Amino acid sequence: MFSVHVRLCCILVVVVCVTRSVGVQLPEQFQKSNHTNNWAVLVDTSRFWFNYRHVANVLSIYRSVKRLGIPDSQIILMISDDMACNPRNPRPATIFNNAHEQINVYGDDVEVDYRGYEVSVENFIRLLTGRVPPETPRSKQLLTDEGSNILIYLTGHGGDGFLKFQDSEEVTSQELADALEQMWQKRRYNEIFFIIDTCQASSMYEKFYSPNILATASSLVGEDSLSHHVDAAIGVYIIDRYTYYVLEFLEKVYPDSQKTMSEFLAVCPKSACLSTVGVRRDLFKRDPSNVPITDFFGSVRPVVITTEPIDILDIPKRKKTEHQNKTKVLEKRVYLPQFPMHLVKSST
Template sequence: MRVFNLPAALLALLAGPLLATAVHTSNWAVLVSTSRFWFNYRHLANTLSLYRTVKRLGIPDNQIILMLPDDMACNPRNTFTGSVFNDKSRLLDLYDDKGALENLGMGGIEVDYRGNEVTVENFIRLLTDRWPSSHPHSKRLMTGPQSNILIYMTGHGGNEFLKFQDSEEISSFDLADAFAQMYEKKRYHEMLFMIDTCQANTMYNAFYSPGVLATGSSAKDQSSYSHHADQDVGVAVIDRWTYFYLEFLETYLNSTASDVRLGELFDYQTFERVHSDAGVRYDLLDGGELAARNKRVLDFFGNVQGVEIEDGVKNTQLDWKKDLEALQKLAARVEGEQEDVGAGVDPTIATTAKTDTVHQSKVTFDMAQASDSFFKKIAGAASLAVLGGAWMASSALTKQSPVK
């Protein structure tokens, strides 16, 4: 085995990936319920259901912003104290997320904005990152130009507006302008906007920022319907549009390796299932409808871990290439001296003769003890030097190219 071929192998292996620059390195989710009061139980269940799904598909809690205006689990009317369900079978507690997922370590929820914190102002500040310096980073949307963002909203709405807690409204123009600020500040790569409310499709008519894909549960003058009620809970527990989104995601996306496309997901929302005309707007996305429908569902609903390569890395790349090439020459020299000794050549003469061919290298080797064990030590030291150089190069790249 020729251990001194290692530098060349490392050079070929490491140089390739650095030639490409990643454009999508992370996924974030903003999940918003805008309704309070017990009879809006289903809106909380809608939001927690999406929360559970994106978490199951790998998006970590520190990349999910959860906004819940009311705590249905602790409502005095709740027969099942401390629990929230999205199905009358009550097999899955969305609030604690135990049962079938207990072995996956996904129990519990992390609410970022609760109660009176769920306001139009806070929602727009969240999107545009216009916070005072004292605002916790854990409650910020820390996205950049390589981030895909899933925004899901549910509640009561009408023609181009959505109510927040029955006390204020956000309009489609407010959302459009917030997204425009996000685009100008390079806060996203692509965005999927989802909304489940009456006349939901009117909420994305005003959008004009590139890279936004939008879908809603109902057309203008149409209602968004609940799916079913739980007689013991006493109210509807989930909306139809969200229910069939969840049914598709739970059925066809069983792992983070699934290759299901967005077109299949959108086509699943038929009038027979939803009882309204679910809509999708494709034109703002680069490539239009064909490109949007061919994107993977996991590009928005799952976890993505890529590496961002910044412009300044090219010079660093050349530097560590030179280092590895020097190590390769050094290893070749040691190997050549070992062959000379084996052939009976005086190692001192061999070393002197080879000095000029290695550009007057300052490194000298004492070849007086030309035993097998000595050369094994030399080979081991050279191997360690090669690996050390590769490790140092990798560390330098990591510092300049953070994972996002």
Template sequence: MSSLLVTSVLLLIHLFYQIDCVSKFEKEFWEVDNHKIWAILVAGSKGWVNYRHQANVCHAYHLLRAKGIPANQIITFMYDDIANNQWNPFPGKVFNDYTHTDYYNGVNIDYSYTDVNVDKFIQVLLGDKKLESSGQKVLKSNSENNIFLYMTDHGSDGTFLFPNAGDILTNLYFNETLTQMYNDGKYNKMLIYMESCFSGSMFYDILSPDINVLAVTSANQHESSMAAFCRDPEVPACLAGGFSYNWISDSASHDITRRTVAEQFRTVKSSVSQSHVEQFGYVNLGSLELSYFQGSGEAKSLGNTTEFHQVKDEMPASEVQLFSAIHRMETQNSDEQRILNYKLLKRIVELRDLVRKTTEVISDYVKIQEPYRIPPEVNEIRLCQHEVSKAFFHECLSVNQINDAAYAVRDLTQLCSIGYSSELIVRSIIKICH
């Protein structure tokens, strides 16, 4: 055997030994301590029609607690207007599937009502000292902590929406914040699960693979996410997101100290058939066990039940508002309630038509002029999309008025991609909507 071949073999043995040592070091470092995990759970919507978002967060909260993550290391954002909503036939309870298991009781809600906003969310991620001194919970993590971030809501091109009109988290701002957290030593590794329409656009071609963050999304950058359990005979709402219910039930029904992130990704991806579950960023993180991010407990008492249904009765999130109004009208017993629901249904149909026509008129008005730059810079497009979405939701129609606004506004944000300036589009929005 030549000396060159011997040297090569020895180098390979040394390399494999180093890799094995690193892997064992990481596992030994993490497997024993749930106190090194922080979790942030965000339901970014409000209103009865968005029932599923808060139900998702409530269920996820109970999962993480049952898996052993301390309550003081789980931070929740939830508007909290569902459990005691006038439309709720089970006051004080929130369900996530047809078993009618209550997941609301026992959830610690840290940020509710108007505190569910982008500014507070970013302050929490960065561990803002002023916010902490006011008595509110923030991330107090360091480079020895892993973070699990779960977000569920509406989305549009490069945006994740919060409850108040025009309050939007953009892909650029979010990824800048993640990079700042990494540079500030706020975490070791981070796993993000996001369920919203066009959620892939929050990370596609922007999330760095070098900051130890893996993001898994319910949909790619071009499509709607899916709502599920939409035909409950007693609760006139969609009870879950299809992606969310799949990952929660997968974690609850497995020993996640032996199940990797990649295994869950593949299972959920194959289970979600009507949108494309995607992953972005540091994909090597997928080789780690889920317990690194969701805790190592056995989850014996998750919501007093271990029964999970196969996801059923799904529909695109864009159709939920209309369907829910029809469902409410069909399930109400009194003539007075039926008349009220008919008026609401009629109003939804009118607003759906209005939001489409409004974006068409604005788009036509913008296109009278020539694009100022072809092709525009990528970050120019992202900033433009932010300004356009914010202006439309604030000046014209918000997602709270009509969910279709999140989809219709894409007709305007796509103008950014072909070279029209945000200033021109925003001026056009103000002119048409005023």
């Protein structure tokens, strides 16, 4: 009887610990999502040294979503040109997103899935729709399902109704809309948050007709998206204005953040962006002001609670040696801020 009682107590303790450690209690005003997993598709479509800022854009977003919990196994990173290895780069193997060079966003933990000429319109559409060749490795597949929330971020050069890939081909707004419809018909997503930072960016979401898509763009039709600042040591613009203010906002977001998607959509007013940020919410069922930003930038980790007995073995304690008795200071590992702290406004 005593043994059974101990086992039951262990079960209760394990269940309580698991349920408390996973998941954040959201305020009542937040609408609950039906998604069970998060994915991110991050794409830089341009080449050449003078487009350095586009690589910095996508790597900065990549670092932010990783910090907020989306694992590399659920991030598809596509980079057309490797600026870190460009012979014009005065600091080889590095990419910075601000002139203060606070942090190298091309660090050791960056996993690029598509690089160089692999970043093409065909591969991008195949990735979204799941129509990849059979020999495609898992790391290059978007293995989503009907419970997946997907963040899609695109940066590069575009125009009215098209986005250029590699300065040699284009994906049109209609092709993109049809690809998203295929995804919906094949139950490849629950909700999509679509972000695009390019000139005349809003033209790329005008043709969308599939449900559960929230979209935002750095500029309206007829407007250009502008760069933020130059790094004189590198000699090129190193980040775009819209993405700069997006990152400044994301640096103040944590896994337990109560910030909403409506706050994100208002992150760059025209006075800051010098272009008008476009938003399309008619296809999205939920109210963005009641949707936590972590529904797209965070990670969902389902917990399976078991009622079966769990045997906890009594592991004998080892005798401490003189070396082990010495006090050790554990090294605390955290993500460094992407911007110098004096440039990031304090949260209100």
